[in-house]
Amino acid sequence: MTAATTQGPILSFSVSEEVRSRPDQATVGAGVTTTASTAVEAMRANAAAMDRLIAAAKARGIKAEDIQTSGINLSPQYDYSNRTDGQPPRFLGYQVSNTVRATTGRIDDIGPLLDALVAAGGTNIEGPWFGMKDPDAQLVGARGAAIKAAEAKAADYARLAGYRGAELVSISEGGFAGPQPPMPYVRMEMAADAKSTPVEPGRVSNTLTLHFQYRLMR
Template identity: 85%
Template structure:
């Protein structure tokens, strides 16, 4: 065996010895290295629940006419009234956003069973907007006003926080304390003197933009009390990922 081959084999043994061994238990991972103490990896989550301070509602109008141009014209007129009603309820122009416009031909398929082709009946236009407000207690009256102004479709409301990160200041401290206790417990159980923090990374889910718009619900304006709306609470979840090195 040549000297070069022996040198290559020796290098391979060194690399193998330096490769860490990984053991997993539950949501934690302990990586054992030969030159330093084991690395303990785990995550801690904290939930914060509070009353929302903003809400978003969706509203729209669907119109049908013999021609596409006429359907669009009728829809534009109806949407102007809808947007004006939202502004009259205190919604700022920058908080009103178009969320979808669609134009499609409409057919009558009722005679298909008799071998007749579908009968063209016109074009349908749907136009919708989303309005965001911090006046949580006015959501019910706002929905009623939009329907009274001609809205044929409504969806929402979606509740959230203007500054979800501000809620999590206390949660970060709680998560770090929980992580310190967990790392110390692992160190004690594994026969180590303690644990040194190596890294922290943050993730989480927060009350944010509304989800994609689902199929809308058609409503008719009625003379009745304001639509009841209960905001409840929104939950923001903070997740911190930690790495600690166990030390002798």
């Protein structure tokens, strides 16, 4: 390679590749809300209700390490209706909300799991959120495709600019965006003959972005 060849301009660009796969894990949220005249009573009632909820999740095969509390809220409740100017609100009691999230790899069991949580007293249902246990493994093919696309793109730029080729200088990985979950379909109102709440997992997408630098060669 001559000195003149190595002095060509540097071409910088990025290539993104998207991979869509069927999810292999899902997370659902469930909680209960309790009220009582005192904070202690409200917390105790909520703890008992949450014990039943967690037991129901474990009965569906969810491991203890895959159940995580996502939020506990205790707040006083007041009635502001029918208050005249200067009249304080009427104190109603205390309300406690507690939510846990459970993660499972049994995608086909999400519907029955939701049904079990509701049957155990769960009233605040969230999710499901779908994802991949190992999103990096999903991107192996995307890396190869991105590199191949970059080679073709660099060669095209070189040809259009009047150079004979392009030499790879550097690759860096960044801008990983994923997984992007689908909008799941969950119908909690079941028909009389339905076996469980229907859930459609769809596919999750991961997007990989690689940054390239090529030196154009004459």
